Amino acid sequence: MSSDHSSQNLSVLSDASQSNADHSSLQAKQFSLASDAMKNTLPVMQTLEHWLNSHKPLKGCQQPLYIAYSGGMDSSVLLHALHQLIYVQSDLSKQFSLTVLHINHNLQAEANDWQQFCQQQVRQLSVAFQTKKLQLDSFKRQGIEAVARKARYQALTEMVASDFKARGSLKSLAAPVLLFAHHQRDQAETVLLNLFRGAGVPGMSGMPESRALECYECLNDNLILHRPLLKVSYQAMLDYAKSVELSFIEDPSNQDNQFRRNWLRNNLLPDIEKLWPDVQQKVSDSAGHISEANLLLDKMAQSGLESSCFSFDFIELRALEEVDWIEQKNIIRYWLSVFFPGVVLSKKHYQWLYVLVFSLQGDNRVQNAAYKMRSYELRWQYQRLYILPKWFTEHNxxxxxxxxxxxxxxxxxxxxxxxxxxxxxxxxxxxxxxxxxxxxxxxxxxxxxxxxxxxxxxxxxxxxxxxxxxxxxxxxxxxxxxxxxxxxxxxxxxxxxxxxxxxxxxxxxxxxxxxxxxxxxxxxxxxxxxx
Structure with missing residues (x-):
């Protein structure tokens, strides 16, 4: 064999060795990237896996899950992760069904494009999709966020009720569950906003992980709203979205700081995080502690309410020598939460009531009085507090x-x-x-x-x-x-x-x-x- 030929063979071997080394390096890099991607998805996946395990329906039943999907990063993460857990990584389709609900608020020029984007994303997953377009009334007094939120909840409830009723012949269905993608930063924002508004214990508890929504077409007349990602950090949500290369909508209105939540998110929280980097988690933890205190207050109020005279539209109050004012305030708050969810009395309302209750101690009792609210009217009659819709009080x-x-x-x-x-x-x-x-x-x-x-x-x-x-x-x-x-x-x-x-x-x-x-x-x- 000539030296030139030997040199050529060595060159080929050298090139092959280099190629193998490059391939091994590439595989190692890909493995490292895959490991990093898997690591970045763990907080979301483990949280949702635990949630699914703790909400499995009875044997032979299927749990209908409805996802409120805006197309934004948060709801995109929730949808993708649940789809992976139910249909891809393991077959849980007999235990759970996914339906995606999109609300078109019709407030921005891009609203119809966003609706189409959402439909395309869901179609790729072969999951049921429903959408509803809203026509919002005037929102000058309440503000666009409050009006849109109220309309969104109502529309989502109606969509679930309609779909659940259509499937009502299936006796194997469990009660429907509506899933929101709120996370830890959302909770921190809510608690801080409520703090600045002077909220009481319920407001400082933030958003509950679950609560019942009235839904007469649903099983037991209730639709359960769950926020399974409420304790997951925003960074973990963002890491998940980047790791699996999710496409999602970035709403430009989120940068509009005339909305208080946006200002808090874009300005206040970043400044606080310079001194307290884990402020979102700490505020969320505090909300959990206050929520526990609120549960104790509810138990005390329920006990007090059961010994009171009350009905669906009134509660009878007692003289201060019988029940002190702080306890009566707690009972009134709880009574409203049971029969009029969403109605919260302010400091002024309670001051008005205190004068009426205080008068029960003397001979000059106030026989009747009224206090007009935005949507309701409080009335005092027969030592009872009544609450009436505003439209009804205008009847004669x-x-x-x-x-x-x-x-x-x-x-x-x-x-x-x-x-x-x-x-x-x-x-x-x-x-x-x-x-x-x-x-x-x-x-x-x-x-x-x-x-x-x-x-x-x-x-x-x-x-x-x-x-x-x-x-x-x-x-x-x-x-x-x-x-x-x-x-x-x-x-x-x-x-x-x-x-x-x-x-x-x-x-x-x-x-x-x-x-x-x-x-x-x-x-x-x-x-x-x-x-």
Whole structure:
């Protein structure tokens, strides 16, 4: 073999060795990158894997999961990670189903493009997708963020209800769950914003990891909202998105610092983090501690409420020598959270109430008073605090005639006679009143109407007044108080008051076994759309 040939072979071997070395180096680099990528996805994946394991449905059932998907980074991470865990890394499709919900707020020029982008992203995953376009009303007073948030929650609930109802024939479905992608930084922002607004303990608790939304088409009438990533840091979310090379929408309005949350995120938090780098985690931890304190306050309030006189629209307050004001405030707060979620009284409202409760100690008790809020009106009557929708307080006797023409008894019977009140059902003061009338004169097609429809002289006013006072029926309900009429127009009875009709014969009044139909206080409120 010639030296030139040997040299050539050595050269080839050298090139091959270099190639193998380069390939090994490339493999090592790729492995390192893959390891880094896997490491960067762990906080999100482990958190969601734990959440799925703790929310597995009963054997033979499937848990419908609905993801609120804006197309932004947060919800894109939630969608991608859940899809990986349910359909790719392991087959959990028999236990969980994914449906993606997108709300088009129609507030920006790019809104329709974002909707199309979301649809394309979801199509690549072969997951069910639904969208809804909103037309928001004026938001000058409340602010665009508050109006959009309220409309978004309502739209998402309606979409889940519609989809769940369409699948209602599947008895193997568990109660639906709506998932939001809020994370640790979102929680820190919420707590700080509430702090600056002067919030109480519930506000300083921040966003709960889960809560029930009213959804009458859903199982048990509830839709459960979960935030499984609430304890995951923003950086971990961002690392996940970069590691798996997610495409997502960057909303330019997030840089608009006229919105307080944006200003806090873009200016205040970065400055605080210069001194306290882990401020987001610390604020989130504090929210958790305060949330535990809030649970204890709720337990105390529930115990106090159960020993009080209350119903779906009122709570009876007591003199300060019986129950101190701090405890009564806590009970009022809890009562509102059960029956009027989202209604929070301010310092001014409680000051107004304190004056009324303080007056119970002396001889100059305040008999009635009112405080107008934005959407509701507080009323004080019979030592009770009532809360009424603003639109209802504008009704008068003529409105009663126009507003409530008549409801067939069959429709009333279908109304709920009680509601789940977080363990308070059965303890709620929900007096049932009865119609008692002569069976002989009762025709088919019974109709319930407000008493304002009766002709002058048809009612024994003295008996009716005594009935209202004895049962403490507030004045604003009296013109709507139900009477029973047959299909020939004959007035048969006034609800709860046997002696209120003038045109009853002695035989009818003395009848031993009249026909009886029951109607609950809640059903009355439902007819008037007060519950």
């Amino acid at each position: 006797e003529q409105a009663a005639k126009d507003y409530c023409r008549g409801i067939e008894w069959a429709s009333i019977a279908k109304l709920k006679s009680n509601i789940d009140s977080s363990g308070l059902q059965g303890r709620v003061i929900n007096p049932g009143y009865t119609f008692k009338f002569n069976v002989v004169h009762a025709k088919a097609g019974l109709v319930c109407k407000p008493i304002a429809h009766l002709d002058e002289g048809a009612v024994n006013k003295k008996a009716l007044k005594n009935f209202f006072q004895q049962h403490r029926i507030p004045p604003w309900l009296r013109v709507f108080w139900p009477v029973l009429q047959d299909d020939e127009g004959r007035i048969l009875a006034v609800l709860g008051c046997q002696n209120c009709l003038q045109n009853l014969s002695p035989t009818e009044k003395s009848q031993v076994e009249p026909r009886t139909l029951e109607m609950s206080y809640l059903q009355i409120l439902q007819i008037l759309q007060l519950r």
